Amino acid sequence: MKIKNEYIIPAVIIGLGFILSMAIGSQAFLTSRGFDNTLAVTGSAKQNVVADSATWSFSLSHQAYESGIQKAYASLATDLAAAKKFLADNGVADADISVTPVFTDEQYKYGSDQSGPRQFTVRQTITVQSKDPQAIDKLSKATGALTSKGVLIMSNQPQYYYSKLAELRVSMLGAAITDARARADEISSSAKTKVGALKSASSGVVQVLSRDSVDVSDYGQYDTSTIDKTVMVTVRATFFVK
Numbered sequence: 001m002k003i004k005n006e007y008i009i010p011a012v013i014i015g016l017g018f019i020l021s022m023a024i025g026s027q028a029f030l031t032s033r034g035f036d037n038t039l040a041v042t043g044s045a046k047q048n049v050v051a052d053s054a055t056w057s058f059s060l061s062h063q064a065y066e067s068g069i070q071k072a073y074a075s076l077a078t079d080l081a082a083a084k085k086f087l088a089d090n091g092v093a094d095a096d097i098s099v100t101p102v103f104t105d106e107q108y109k110y111g112s113d114q115s116g117p118r119q120f121t122v123r124q125t126i127t128v129q130s131k132d133p134q135a136i137d138k139l140s141k142a143t144g145a146l147t148s149k150g151v152l153i154m155s156n157q158p159q160y161y162y163s164k165l166a167e168l169r170v171s172m173l174g175a176a177i178t179d180a181r182a183r184a185d186e187i188s189s190s191a192k193t194k195v196g197a198l199k200s201a202s203s204g205v206v207q208v209l210s211r212d213s214v215d216v217s218d219y220g221q222y223d224t225s226t227i228d229k230t231v232m233v234t235v236r237a238t239f240f241v242k
Contacts, residue, residue: 037241037242038199038238038240038241039184039187039238039239040236040237040238041180041183041184041187041237041239042183042235042237043176043178043179043183043235044176044232044233044234044235045176045178045179045232046231046232047230047231048228048230048231049164049168049229050133051133051160051162051226051227051228052162052163052164053131053160053163054132054133054159054160054161054227055129055136055158055159056127056128056130056136056159057125057127058126058154058155058156059156060083060123060125061076061121061122061124061152061154062075062079062121062122062123063120063121064119065117065118065119065120066117066118066120067117069104069120069122072122073122076102076124080099080124082146082149083151084097084126086145086146087139090139091135092130096130097126097127097128098126098129099126099127100124100125100126100127102122102123103122103124104120104121105120105121105122105123107119107121133158136158136160137158137227140155140158159224159225160224160226161224162229165208165231168231169206169231169233172231172233173235176203176233176234177198177235177237180201180237181198181237188241193241194241195240195241195242196241196242198238198240199238199239199240201235201237202236203233203235204233204234204235204236205217205218205234206220206231206232207220207221207233208221208229208230208231209223209231209232210225210226211230216232
């Protein structure tokens with residue numbers, strides 16, 4: 001029987017396509033098998049540090065009706081002088097103190113009774129920055145010396161920082177990778193395999209926690225409420241497995 005050329009050519013093309021697809025499929029299989037010969041683990045490292053700087057702020061305020069607002073300004077100025085003396089007596093340099101302008105806020109009345117004279121609050125905030133966190137901690141707890149003189153303040157919680165975090169993070173990455181390698185060795189030993197060279201590694205977020213805390217976050221933490229801190233870094237490491 002004579003087979004027409006019009007059927008031979010498509011058949012050849014289909015056959016070649018099948019062979020090519022099989023070759024590509026085999027290559028993809030081998031490649032995926034190659035990728036399976038890796039092990040990804042997370043390693044971490046921790047180090048305790050002590051804050052080396054601090055910020056503390058507190059506010060002074062007086063309330064007055066519109067007719068007595070000038071007297072409120074004068075009282076606020078007297079309180080500010082007393083606060084500055086308190087800080088100076090406790091060893092705070094004038095260069096470490098910043099003072100905001102005086103802000104005046106009207107106290108709006110709500111409800112049915114909106115009559116009567118207008119009332120205002122005049123306020124000012126003092127911020128202290130120091131390289132001595134221990135001194136700031138002690139100072140923030142000694143404000144009774146001001147209140148005993150009739151100076152009412154609203155104190156914020158001091159904030160404590162560690163200034164060498166960037167350098168520390170770099171130095172801790174090696175320890176985190178070592179920890180990842182140890183974890184990979186432990187996992188591979190149970191699977192009767194052996195961990196080879198490091199293929200890739202990426203660092204995670206930095207956690208700055210209060211000492212010995214485990215309150216970590218996927219987005220990182222930076223505790224400013226304590227002087228004694230624990231810094232933790234993580235790495236995601238992938239190793240070849242033999």
